Amino acid sequence: MIDILSHYEPITLDEMSGIRLMNRTDTKFVTTKPMLRQLLLLAQNDYRVQDIKGERIAPYYTVYFDTPDYAMYLRHETGHTNRQKLRIRSYVNSGLNFLEVKTKNNHGRTRKKRITMHDFDPKCPQHNIVFRPEECDFHLYDEFLTANLRYEPTLLTEKVENHFNRITLVNKLKTERLTIDFDLEFDNIGNGKHKDMGNIVIVELKRDGLQPSPILNHLMELRIKPMGFSKYIIGSALTDSTLHCNRIKPRLRKIEKMMAE
Secondary structure (H helix, E strand, O other): OHHHHOOOEEEOHHHHOOOOOOEEEEEEEEEEHHHHHHHHHHHOOOEEEEOEOOEOOEEEEEEEEEOOOOHHHHHHHOOOOOEEEEEEEEEOOOOEEEEEEEEEOOOOEEEEEEEEOOOOOOOOOOOOOOOOOOOOOHHHHHHHHHHHOOOOHHHOEEEEEEEEEEEEEEEOOOOEEEEEEEEEEEEEOOOOOEEEOOOEEEEEEEEOOOOOOHHHHHHHHOOOOEOOOOHHHHHHHHHOOOOOOHHHHHHHHHHHHHHOO
16 A cells, blocks of 8 residues: 555645645545455545655544543434544654544534643553543643533543554645555453454545535445444444344444454
8 A cells, every 4th residue: 555655646744734624514434444455546636645754644633532431422323313523643654633523413413622731652551541520631621511511521431442553645626635544453441352454444434514516426336335444333342242233233244244354
């Protein structure tokens, strides 16, 4: 993939600043690494690749929070379209860490709000973050969480973390972003279970509204179809057999089959 990406025209972070798409529609596709290589070959004339100091594949880290009874997980798993997630997203190479609230509404639009997370090391997470008044950093995040999160912050603890590598493509008209995640691994903080997703690749098309997208024709050509894949929901279900997952069982079986290809 590094060789294929070397033929793409680069785009810098500064150039990307006007394509943040913080209020957007997302469409996800799940495929495998061999299919991804074909997709990258087909897309190279229509897209530029994010390049940070010569690196075109970037490592990411994420940890998700939830209530003791997994209220956020259950709201998503049972099919509610109006839902939220709270996470820390770390851009490992750049050293940037953000506390993020993602809100999806009944119209399928996703809004993301975030604030810098201080003194957080994704290479050595301590798994002891709590949002309680007695904690010295509580005041840094209380106003942000109160303004953006529907859940009581003091109840939340870290549940699942993941590591993955990401390629970010931008179409040449700068109307969309395409993120491609692979080498995905989950760790359940409560029970210690680890899950390596192996061959799985998650492609996510992010755009304001339904702008024309050159990647859709390529995906159709390769018979890669839309499929929901929430990293928090899938990672939780695959690492904790006690969680309710009836609604997503067909999706889990399909993912397991793709992992074995």
